[in-house]
Amino acid sequence: MNQSTIGTDQPYAIEMRNITKVFPGIVANDNITLQLRRGEIHALLGENGAGKSTLMSILFGLYQPEKGEILKDGRPVRINDPNDANALGIGMVHQHFKLVEVFSVLDNIILGTEPSTLGVVRKKEARKRVMELSKSYGLNIDPDALVEDITVGMQQRTEILKMLYRENDILIFDEPTAVLTPQEISELMNIIRGLAKEGKSILFISHKLNEIMELADRCTVLRKGKYVGTVNISETTKEQLSEMMVGRGVKFSVDKADASPAETVLSVEHLSVRSRLHKKLAVKDVSLQVRAGEIVCIAGIDGNGQSEFVSALTGLEKAESGRILLNGEDITKKNIRYRNSHGFSHIPEDRHKHGLVLDYTLEQNMVLQRYFEPRFQKHGFIRFDEIRTYAEDLIDRYDVRSGQGPVTVARSMSGGNQQKAILARELDRDHRLLIAAQPTRGLDVGAIEFVHEQIVASRDAGRGVLLISFELEEVMNLSDRILVMYEGEITGELDPKTTTIQELGLYMAGAKRQKATVKTEGGEQL
Amino acid sequence: MTSAKERRNEKSKTPFLRRDGVRSVIASLICILGGLVVGLIVLVILAVFNENIPVGEAFRGVFTLLSGPFSAGNLNDALFQAGNMFFQATPLIMTGLSVALAFKTGLFNIGAPGQYLMGAMGSLLVALSIPSTVVPAWIIWILALLTGIILGALWGCIPGFFKAKFNVNEVIVCIMTNWIAANIVSWVFFAADDLFINYDETKVNFIRKTATNGISTWTLGLDKVFGGSYMDISIFLACIIAVALYILINKTTFGYELRACGFNKNASRYAGMNEKRNIVLSMAIAGALAACGAAFWCLNGAQDFKWDTYQTLPADGFNGIPAALLASNNPIGVIFSAIFLKYLGVGGSNMAALTSFNEYVSPLIVAVIIYFAGASKLIKDILARRKVTVENTKDTRYAPEPVPSADPPKIEMLSAEEDRPPQEPAEERRDEE
Numbered sequence: 001m002n003q004s005t006i007g008t009d010q011p012y013a014i015e016m017r018n019i020t021k022v023f024p025g026i027v028a029n030d031n032i033t034l035q036l037r038r039g040e041i042h043a044l045l046g047e048n049g050a051g052k053s054t055l056m057s058i059l060f061g062l063y064q065p066e067k068g069e070i071l072k073d074g075r076p077v078r079i080n081d082p083n084d085a086n087a088l089g090i091g092m093v094h095q096h097f098k099l100v101e102v103f104s105v106l107d108n109i110i111l112g113t114e115p116s117t118l119g120v121v122r123k124k125e126a127r128k129r130v131m132e133l134s135k136s137y138g139l140n141i142d143p144d145a146l147v148e149d150i151t152v153g154m155q156q157r158t159e160i161l162k163m164l165y166r167e168n169d170i171l172i173f174d175e176p177t178a179v180l181t182p183q184e185i186s187e188l189m190n191i192i193r194g195l196a197k198e199g200k201s202i203l204f205i206s207h208k209l210n211e212i213m214e215l216a217d218r219c220t221v222l223r224k225g226k227y228v229g230t231v232n233i234s235e236t237t238k239e240q241l242s243e244m245m246v247g248r249g250v251k252f253s254v255d256k257a258d259a260s261p262a263e264t265v266l267s268v269e270h271l272s273v274r275s276r277l278h279k280k281l282a283v284k285d286v287s288l289q290v291r292a293g294e295i296v297c298i299a300g301i302d303g304n305g306q307s308e309f310v311s312a313l314t315g316l317e318k319a320e321s322g323r324i325l326l327n328g329e330d331i332t333k334k335n336i337r338y339r340n341s342h343g344f345s346h347i348p349e350d351r352h353k354h355g356l357v358l359d360y361t362l363e364q365n366m367v368l369q370r371y372f373e374p375r376f377q378k379h380g381f382i383r384f385d386e387i388r389t390y391a392e393d394l395i396d397r398y399d400v401r402s403g404q405g406p407v408t409v410a411r412s413m414s415g416g417n418q419q420k421a422i423l424a425r426e427l428d429r430d431h432r433l434l435i436a437a438q439p440t441r442g443l444d445v446g447a448i449e450f451v452h453e454q455i456v457a458s459r460d461a462g463r464g465v466l467l468i469s470f471e472l473e474e475v476m477n478l479s480d481r482i483l484v485m486y487e488g489e490i491t492g493e494l495d496p497k498t499t500t501i502q503e504l505g506l507y508m509a510g511a512k513r514q515k516a517t518v519k520t521e522g523g524e525q526l
Numbered sequence: 527m528t529s530a531k532e533r534r535n536e537k538s539k540t541p542f543l544r545r546d547g548v549r550s551v552i553a554s555l556i557c558i559l560g561g562l563v564v565g566l567i568v569l570v571i572l573a574v575f576n577e578n579i580p581v582g583e584a585f586r587g588v589f590t591l592l593s594g595p596f597s598a599g600n601l602n603d604a605l606f607q608a609g610n611m612f613f614q615a616t617p618l619i620m621t622g623l624s625v626a627l628a629f630k631t632g633l634f635n636i637g638a639p640g641q642y643l644m645g646a647m648g649s650l651l652v653a654l655s656i657p658s659t660v661v662p663a664w665i666i667w668i669l670a671l672l673t674g675i676i677l678g679a680l681w682g683c684i685p686g687f688f689k690a691k692f693n694v695n696e697v698i699v700c701i702m703t704n705w706i707a708a709n710i711v712s713w714v715f716f717a718a719d720d721l722f723i724n725y726d727e728t729k730v731n732f733i734r735k736t737a738t739n740g741i742s743t744w745t746l747g748l749d750k751v752f753g754g755s756y757m758d759i760s761i762f763l764a765c766i767i768a769v770a771l772y773i774l775i776n777k778t779t780f781g782y783e784l785r786a787c788g789f790n791k792n793a794s795r796y797a798g799m800n801e802k803r804n805i806v807l808s809m810a811i812a813g814a815l816a817a818c819g820a821a822f823w824c825l826n827g828a829q830d831f832k833w834d835t836y837q838t839l840p841a842d843g844f845n846g847i848p849a850a851l852l853a854s855n856n857p858i859g860v861i862f863s864a865i866f867l868k869y870l871g872v873g874g875s876n877m878a879a880l881t882s883f884n885e886y887v888s889p890l891i892v893a894v895i896i897y898f899a900g901a902s903k904l905i906k907d908i909l910a911r912r913k914v915t916v917e918n919t920k921d922t923r924y925a926p927e928p929v930p931s932a933d934p935p936k937i938e939m940l941s942a943e944e945d946r947p948p949q950e951p952a953e954e955r956r957d958e959e
Contacts (some may be wrong), residue, residue, distance in 0.1 A: 133773070218678075283913065289779050314796075316795065316796065335797065335798070335800075336796070336797075336798040337798030337799075338798075339798075340797075340798045341798075346796070348796060353790075353792045354792050354795075354796040354797070355793065356793060357788075357789045357790045357793045357794070358789070358790065359787050359789040359790075360789060364782070368786070368793070368797040369797045369798055371779050371782050371783075372779050376776075377779045379779050380778045380780060381778055381779075381780055382777060382778060382779055382782060
């Protein structure tokens with residue numbers, strides 16, 4: 001019954017007052033205040049690099065702020081490390097889960113707080129409590145499965161149970177939906193609502209406006225390390241939130257003229273690729289064409305062969321059979337450097353694994369495929385001045401923000417700016433075909449808008465664009481032609497102007513397929 | 527657009543103590559100091575528990591150790607010890623460079639002892655089998671050095687090849703190639719027997735000195751200057767190689783590729799670099815460097831090479847690892863770290879000779895210092911983390927532009943808090959049943 005009021009008459013469950021945190025070259029949090037009421041779902045919204053993660057890390061004891069104080073139930077507290085945070089009932093589900101892969105779900109949940117007699121864990125007792133919690137909050141888990149074997153969704157539920165087992169009542173979710181499928185997302189939202197109903201206070205970090213509108217009670221917005229405001233969700237709109245977040249109005253649709261496709265740039269003929277993981281064919285007999293001046297999108301749910309297809313196209317993996325033609329030249333057997341220097345630009349799916357050398361500086365990353373060109377080297381010696389000039393030019397033109405400019409270590413940059421750096425590098429190279437694999441993954445609305453504009457500009461400059469995306473809205477907004485990939489095959493070709501999201505969804509789920517048009521040479525439907 | 531000159535000015539504006547290089551040096555010095563303090567504690571404990579040693583002796587012991595060759599007593603002895611120190615540091619510089627280069631490419635070259643042995647074998651075989659009455663000695667010297675280097679490079683290729691081709695961990699292959707090399711070397715010299723083995727001085731486990739064939743490294747009179755020590759010009763050659771390696775790693779496209787592969791193999795591949803070739807090349811150069819160190823040592827002319835190595839591996843091969851770590855893998859730093867390690871070695875033997883502590887204590891203290899050296903990265907990070915203040919961020923050239931509306935944070939922008947419907951009573955809780 002004591003949960004019945006959550007007004008200002010009660011002290012805040014957590015109050016972070018005037019927090020300032022400084023990193024070399026950047027003020028990550030500048031005088032930020034966050035007030036979390038008991039039993040509410042409070043969203044924390046901001047662009048990449050706005051300071052959300054820093055603020056949460058301070059609350060979780062990973063960083064110490066230079067200025068400001070934290071109050072729990074109205075009393076000032078000091079949080080020196082995550083153990084302090086845990087003692088205060090603060091729990092966090094990190095974006096990348098902190099689970100022991102080879103331990104069972106149960107072991108992971110009780111790890112660190114296991115009940116024991118003389119060093120022997122009382123597992124039966126622990127199991128009973130975990131199963132009770134699991135049942136009462138609707139968190140379906142298999143306590144004996146190893147974490148490495150279970151789905152991402154169940155891993156997340158394990159993390160939530162970990163917090164509940166520790167009797168945390170302030171639960172932080174750091175971009176919890178980034179790794180989930182649509183079904184898992186709606187399930188998670190129900191779980192979070194249930195937790196709030198039980199009196200838990202929820203901090204929900206996200207830059208996805210739709211989710212915040214659906215789930216949260218209130219929302220605090222940060223921009224470039226500064227506090228912008230706190231609003232009631234019931235009294236605001238998606239547009240207003242995005243304007244608070246970005247500082248200007250954001251277009252959710254892409255402005256682009258009709259495509260005027262010209263000659264064929266890329267032609268793929270009967271390409272099959274074997275998966276590295278399970279050794280079966282991940283791409284089966286795929287044929288498609290991309291022409292200059294059009295954006296062709298390969299739509300599909302993650303794991304239907306898109307990654308393998310792009311890898312074979314760019315030369316990262318060997319093709320099992322089939323041919324790849326670039327401007328009519330067979331490049332199936334050519335190496336990556338040849339493809340890069342003969343017209344391929346590639347925005348890779350995983351920017352940390354492939355896109356950047358994270359320990360290199362920004363300027364070193366800007367010439368990753370070009371350091372050997374005469375402009376940047378002389379007799380094998382690198383011309384540092386040229387690289388600096390070039391990097392500064394790119395940073396300027398593509399508005400890449402970082403702590404120390406060209407000499408910033410890439411690892412220290414925010415995800416959005418890392419992606420901008422890759423985009424700048426790939427678009428500035430002399431290319432005929434841009435392969436963009438999930439170019440907006442993990443980006444906020446402002447950055448997505450920028451990436452989309454750049455991709456359209458590349459198309460309008462007469463380049464062919466092959467876009468790989470899992471986001472239905474992106475597919476519909478950006479592409480001139482949609483090819484759906486399902487279980488390694490192209491199962492349909494759709495025109496974004498005439499098709500609907502629902503229809504596209506049916507193709508992606510494999511419920512529908514065009515037998516006749518699978519092998520079309522593409523384009524006649526336009 | 528900033529010109530190169532402006533940038534240089536900018537660099538000089540960075541406070542001296544905040545510069546990366548300066549921090550590395552300070553971190554290394556702190557580590558050494560920490561090691562010495564622990565060493566002192568060990569000596570004090572020994573003195574306390576041994577009634578024959580007064581506690582004050584501990585301080586004399588550390589002082590002797592720290593003084594290196596200077597604790598020798600007289601000038602001639604000090605010069606003699608210093609000369610030998612420089613000579614012995616030469617192979618250590620080379621193995622240190624070997625390990626450092628491999629580290630830069632993300633590889634742990636624990637195979638330096640094996641590469642060292644192959645280099646020693648190659649150079650000795652050439653230096654002792656071509657009579658200097660037929661071919662001029664200096665030509666044989668160069669041929670011997672090159673043979674050693676080539677053998678070492680080939681030996682280094684093996685772990686590199688297995689890593690690149692089959693993704694076998696280089697540490698495992700390195701350790702195995704070490705012992706294979708040790709046995710090959712023993713076997714070859716055993717088979718060749720009296721062609722190479724020195725029976726003259728009633729020793730049986732040693733190869734003839736190359737001086738017996740008239741092959742010895744030029745000394746330019748340095749051996750005489752340094753009190754009749756083994757000192758020769760190889761230390762200077764090693765320094766030149768270190769500088770060249772520094773330039774190779776930091777200033778060339780090849781070095782750019784090697785480091786990119788070391789940091790992120792996948793991104794290097796994505797960028798079109800041949801990361802497998804780079805792994806093999808990096809290990810080959812590492813092997814060549816270690817072997818070159820061995821050749822420098824053997825070709826001095828007056829050294830006894832112990833040929834039945836199948837039981838032990840050369841310590842200088844392994845000690846390249848601490849030499850590289852102490853220098854944070856900086857090739858120029860390796861020169862100093864290697865000399866420093868040998869400096870402590872000389873001090874250690876002086877400590878055993880001149881104080882009440884026996885010869886087992888000094889390696890222990892040297893080991894403690896090396897152990898602390900492993901923490902230099904940690905100390906450097908702590909130095910970097912310290913004193914990051916708001917004032918530090920004044921250089922806003924690239925910092926995000928300030929938010930236009932600079933109004934102070936409005937806490938509770940909305941006043942209509944009370945209007946919010948109270949949350950439902952928590953009567954639905956399932957655990958009531």
